[in-house]
Amino acid sequence: MRVDHYPIGALSAATGVKIETIRYYEKIGLMPSPPRNEGRQRIYDAGHLERLSFIRRGRELGFSLDQIRELLGLVRGHGLTCAEVKTMTDGHVADIRRKVKDLKKLERVLSELAAQCSGNAVPDCPILEALSVGR
Amino acid sequence: MRVDHYPIGALSAATGVKIETIRYYEKIGLMPSPPRNEGRQRIYDAGHLERLSFIRRGRELGFSLDQIRELLGLVRGHGLTCAEVKTMTDGHVADIRRKVKDLKKLERVLSELAAQCSGNAVPDCPILEALSVGR
DNA sequence: TATGCGACCTGTAGTGACTACAGCTTCAAG
DNA sequence: CTTGAAGCTGTAGTCACTACAGGTCGCATA
Numbered sequence: 577m578r579v580d581h582y583p584i585g586a587l588s589a590a591t592g593v594k595i596e597t598i599r600y601y602e603k604i605g606l607m608p609s610p611p612r613n614e615g616r617q618r619i620y621d622a623g624h625l626e627r628l629s630f631i632r633r634g635r636e637l638g639f640s641l642d643q644i645r646e647l648l649g650l651v652r653g654h655g656l657t658c659a660e661v662k663t664m665t666d667g668h669v670a671d672i673r674r675k676v677k678d679l680k681k682l683e684r685v686l687s688e689l690a691a692q693c694s695g696n697a698v699p700d701c702p703i704l705e706a707l708s709v710g711r
Numbered sequence: 712m713r714v715d716h717y718p719i720g721a722l723s724a725a726t727g728v729k730i731e732t733i734r735y736y737e738k739i740g741l742m743p744s745p746p747r748n749e750g751r752q753r754i755y756d757a758g759h760l761e762r763l764s765f766i767r768r769g770r771e772l773g774f775s776l777d778q779i780r781e782l783l784g785l786v787r788g789h790g791l792t793c794a795e796v797k798t799m800t801d802g803h804v805a806d807i808r809r810k811v812k813d814l815k816k817l818e819r820v821l822s823e824l825a826a827q828c829s830g831n832a833v834p835d836c837p838i839l840e841a842l843s844v845g846r
Numbered sequence: 847t848a849t850g851c852g853a854c855c856t857g858t859a860g861t862g863a864c865t866a867c868a869g870c871t872t873c874a875a876g
Numbered sequence: 877c878t879t880g881a882a883g884c885t886g887t888a889g890t891c892a893c894t895a896c897a898g899g900t901c902g903c904a905t906a
Contacts, residue, residue, distance in 0.1 A: 615901050638817050662828040672818045682773050683807045686800055693797040750872045
């Protein structure tokens, strides 16, 4: 048997989610409003801890809060969970691949420009020229 | 000799930057307030076109508006342009590399999870389990 | 018991880089 | 002269927080 009721600071420490962020999640309805003690301070239990950990790990995997809301609905809900979750994940992976591709292209362009850069005080800078000239 | 004065819509079409965005750039001081005609509408010239194109290409290369502000200062300014620009660019490339690394890691984790996913209606979903189970 | 201090509270505003909208005025073509 | 497109201002919304001001509460120590 655990004590299983902690204030917001303990929940924050246990999950690594900042206090303000926890209150923000409550405000936008992602976390339920917990009961309060006599002094109107929030008291959380293990269920809250679990849910908040889920949210945090989802964020670490790059899901948006809306996607996490959806995932939470699937967990608690009743439905074709695995198929739906797979669809969401596949879309998410496709997003990530697109981003990586764009960023690598960017990196290539910038590296090439920087390589042409003499690093001395001459005002002819290939990077600024690339930004300023045509197209 | 060019006509060299166009309203905001023409500037928008010429640069590919949306009208609202141009006004936003003016509000935050990134673009100068252009002269107005009798009817209080903005009239731009080739200088504005050039500056806005610079901003746009900078954004395409992933610079923040603050970084672009700095770059614009260097262009007009007087200083060790090439060296400073190279430093900024190198830092920017390092940022991009970090992002790419993180995203690829994410992609790998998600792909592995999705691969374990049967896609059928069974409620045991490896992705949800990965999110729900401890660390 | 007093007091002090850290933890907690609410509410608001700021971040970055826009986007959207309401409700006007102005311009240009027919 | 009318109509419709283009322009205007100002405000609010987006996303996911973060920061701050100005209070209240809980607990340990003197």
